[in-house]
Amino acid sequence: MTDTTQTTQQPDAADILLSVRGLSKQFSTGSGPVKAVEDISFDVRRGQIVGIVGESGSGKTTAGRCLLRLVEPSSGEAIFDGVDLFSLPEKALRAYRRRLQIIFQDPYSSLNPRMRVRDIIGEAIDTHGLAKGAARQARIEELLTRVGLSPEHARRYPNEFSGGQRQRVGIARALAVEPELIIADEPVSALDVSVQAQVLNLIQELQRELGLTMIFISHDLTVVEYLCDEIVVLYLGRIMEQGPARSVYANPRHPYTRALLATAPVPDPTVRRERVILQGDIPSPLNPPSGCVFRTRCPHAIAACAETVPTRETVGSGHSVACIRQAELVETYQD
Incomplete structure (x- = not known):
């Protein structure tokens, strides 16, 4: 019905x-x-x-x-x-x-532990060809700042963050492709x-x-x-x-x-x-x-x-x- x-x-x-x-x-x-x-x-x-x-x-x-x-x-x-x-x-x-993007429930399992944050966020940017080189890096740093993290965090791996910080990375990843x-x-x-x-x-x-x-x-x-x-x-x-x-x-x-x-x-x-x-x-x-x-x-x-x-x-x-x-x-x- x-x-x-x-x-x-x-x-x-x-x-x-x-x-x-x-x-x-x-x-x-x-x-x-x-x-x-x-x-x-x-x-x-x-x-x-x-x-x-x-x-x-x-x-x-x-x-x-x-x-x-x-x-x-x-x-x-x-x-x-x-x-x-x-x-x-x-x-x-x-x-x-x-x-259309998604923010997943578990910030621990939704981020690839072998990838640095810059690559986690930048993956979708690369897939859709939105930015390269310095523009790509600037976009990643802008997103990290917007979600309350530091641009320096781009070099880190997920295991170096708390649960709340990981979820902020997940939010930044969802926002990356606007x-x-x-x-x-x-x-x-x-x-x-x-x-x-x-x-x-x-x-x-x-x-x-x-x-x-x-x-x-x-x-x-x-x-x-x-x-x-x-x-x-x-x-x-x-x-x-x-x-x-x-x-x-x-x-x-x-x-x-x-x-x-x-x-x-x-x-x-x-x-x-x-x-x-x-x-x-x-x-x-x-x-x-x-x-x-x-x-x-x-x-x-x-x-x-x-x-x-x-x-x-x-x-x-x-x-x-x-x-x-x-x-x-x-x-x-x-x-």
Whole structure:
């Protein structure tokens, strides 16, 4: 069933850099097919950060990698600046690699330990023929300075840096080819808490200065709230809730979104958050629940939830929810 719910407030088509429609990814395993992502749709406007959030196993990383064709999607469309990325042959796709980049989750494994930083950052510059000689070196030094490192760091190897510094190198590498869209896949989850804040501040500063368009993938709603303009909440490969960040945080309408918010730390000790306890773990995608995939952990599930796959319904400007009980649960949430 294709979800045709509009996810934004009817923006001008020229504002939309990426339009994802019906993205699905199914893996074949010895135990049977696994639906990692199923029929997700959303738009990314120019200069905007869209957050994709969910627990481990929700499909968010798979979705991001499908958009870059690092993993081949099973179906759907990803219209990037008027061109469907999923339909491009490999040769034509290469030209788009410059326009779409990724910041990986693990700064330790994503950098080649045998390469100096100048070569790690310069590799993409060389691949796309953007600069040579002194201009190449100047570009590398400029990028290092922009991400809070020193030009002298260009001579070092990755093992000479801390985790936070390595991730700054990864960010510089992503920026090297001046991309139009960056997918940040849990870029701070492997870092210490104190370092996380520094890297998040850097990403926010770069986004504002350079007018970057980003998809930010995270399991942490607090991080997403800090950075993102729009939020897509995934559970077991399906969208549960979606909309402007302010609307989703001020008025979360899906039980799963409320549960994620309940576990997020609040810096103000005087603020009390709703206590929501999810029973059990996220089900295996090899054997997903019938009907609503969240029903086995939902505190508000009823018999009908096992029989009906909910479609997203609009509950506000650009705000949609996939829950057959969302309307009647509003009063419960307000009590």
